[in-house]
Amino acid sequence: xxxxxxxxxxxxxxxxxxxxxxxxxxxxxxxxxxxxxxxxxxxxxxxxxxxxxxxxxxxxxxxxxxxxxxxxxxxxxxxxxxxxxxxxxxxxxxxxxxxxxxxxxxxxxxxxxxxxxxxxxxxxxxxxxxxxxxxxxxxxxxxxxxxx
Amino acid sequence: xxxxxxxxxxxxxxxxxxxxxxxxxxxxxxxxxxxxxxxxxxxxxxxxxxxxxxxxxxxxxxxxxxxxxxxxxxxxxxxx
Numbered sequence: 001x002x003x004x005x006x007x008x009x010x011x012x013x014x015x016x017x018x019x020x021x022x023x024x025x026x027x028x029x030x031x032x033x034x035x036x037x038x039x040x041x042x043x044x045x046x047x048x049x050x051x052x053x054x055x056x057x058x059x060x061x062x063x064x065x066x067x068x069x070x071x072x073x074x075x076x077x078x079x080x081x082x083x084x085x086x087x088x089x090x091x092x093x094x095x096x097x098x099x100x101x102x103x104x105x106x107x108x109x110x111x112x113x114x115x116x117x118x119x120x121x122x123x124x125x126x127x128x129x130x131x132x133x134x135x136x137x138x139x140x141x142x143x144x145x146x147x148x
Numbered sequence: 149x150x151x152x153x154x155x156x157x158x159x160x161x162x163x164x165x166x167x168x169x170x171x172x173x174x175x176x177x178x179x180x181x182x183x184x185x186x187x188x189x190x191x192x193x194x195x196x197x198x199x200x201x202x203x204x205x206x207x208x209x210x211x212x213x214x215x216x217x218x219x220x221x222x223x224x225x226x227x228x
Contacts, residue, residue: 025191029202030209044222058208080188097208102221108208111201124205126197134204139224145200 001079003072005090005114007064020052021120024081027095028111028124030056036122038093047093049113060093061107066138070109074125082116082123089118097135106135106144166190 023034035052038060047060063070072092082090092114094107109132115122135144152160154172162168167187174181184192 027202027205028198029205046222056209058205058210077188077191095205095208097204098210098221102224105221108201108204110197111204124201126193126201134200 001074001076003074003079003090003114004087005072005092006088007062019120021115021122023122023124025123027113046096049093049095059096059098060113061096061138063092063094063107063109063112066094066107066136067109067141070132071127071129072112072114072125073128074114075128078114078123078125082114082121083119085116085118089116091115091117094136096138103137103139104144105138107138108134109136110134 020035020037023036025031026033033051033054033056036049036056037052038047038049040046041048041059045061045065048057049060050057063072092112094109094112096105096107099105110127111124111134112127113122114125133143133145136142137144154160156172156175159169159171162170167185168190169185171183171185172180173183186192
């Protein structure tokens with residue numbers, strides 16, 4: 001199902017993200033970590049997500065900032081697990097993978113992080129449109145990995 | 149691994165009280181179409197997709213203390 005979350009309302013991000021949010025299923029590959037905090041990295045489009053208890057941290061970015069064509073197409077199961085929220089309560093992030101070669105800095109548009117800001121429940125969903133990849137170059141906007 | 153033989157339109161039930169039912173819908177050459185009924189809290193994935201996302205998550209985990217992306221890198225990205 002095609003979901004239309006907040007795309008540019010950064011004030012909403014700022015307001016909601018000062019709280020801890022909960023990932024009941026964790027991230028794929030890091031399923032045992034359930035609590036994270038997000039802070040805006042000042043003067044950049046990046047957000048800093050840190051686990052509250054363990055040593056895991058990530059940079060995030062608004063996928064609509066990276067690709068104006070980005071769409072969030074998730075399984076109805078995922079939407080229900082988020083509490084079937086109003087779209088205006090949803091925000092979406094893409095996890096950034098840094099690299100010493102700036103050409104290879106990428107973000108993951110296949111597995112976006114979706115947050116229900118009303119309940120602070122989050123879920124890493126799988127974008128059902130197979131054109132999105134795990135390594136989308138921030139610099140060129142092109143895929144750095146093969147599609148599935 | 150438990151191995152069961154099934155024909156088209158036959159099903160497998162997992163955890164009957166949870167209502168998980170897997171049905172063979174179509175067999176064409178080496179391609180099998182499977183229908184899965186499961187409650188919303190049961191997550192069903194294609195294995196290669198979650199492996200790829202898990203691998204990327206682990207690669208994206210940054211050292212604590214890397215408080216923001218390198219300035220030169222950031223400037224290059226933002227100029228695009």
